[in-house]
Amino acid sequence: MKKILLSLMLLVGLNVYAQDTLSTNNATINFDATSAGSPEKIEAISKQVKSKLLVKTGDFVFAIQMQSFEFEKSLMKDHFNENYVESTKYPRATFKGAIQDFAKVNFAKDGKYPVVVKGTMDMHGVKKEVTANGTLTISGDKVTASSSFKLLLSDFNIEVPPVVGDKLAKQATITVNATYNKK
Secondary structure, three states, X not given: OHHHHHHHHHHHHHHHHHHHEEEEEEEEEEEEEEXXXXXXXXXXXXXXXEEEEEOOOOEEEEXXXXXXXXXXXXXXXXXXXXXXXXXXXXXXXXXXXXEOOXXXXXXXXXXXXXXXXXXXXXXXXXXXXXXXXXXXXXXXXXXXXXXXXXXXXXXXXXXXXXXXXXXXXXXXXXXXXXXXEOO
């Protein structure tokens, strides 16, 4: 009887722990550095972003392999990886942060919750504090996190050569979407 009770307690404990940490391996990040005068779009998407969200604290992390970004043209991907983000030298980018107004989010109630996120972006060998607005959407067994914010490439020591200055914006728009399953 003690073994059954102990096994049941462990099983329930593991289930509660699993619900406290939501994770996904296929969140998406869109990168758009198209300047106003560019004849072509300088944008990419990665659908291989890993993320974890701690339901009790609002802490979370996003991690991406820089080479996972897909561009419309393969030459753009080559330039992005070789000349700008130097993905051989700096293969990953991460964001570790927390929802600042986390008390407003009720994971037990469906709805859209506007949030402010603050954390540290680690990209191209540079760590920088970032604050962004976002939305958490609770719908049944799914939690969706989304945000769109701008980053100055120069803040991360990413240089835009004058020869492409009319095509490549100095500031990139980053759009993040992650869907987590509660169960």
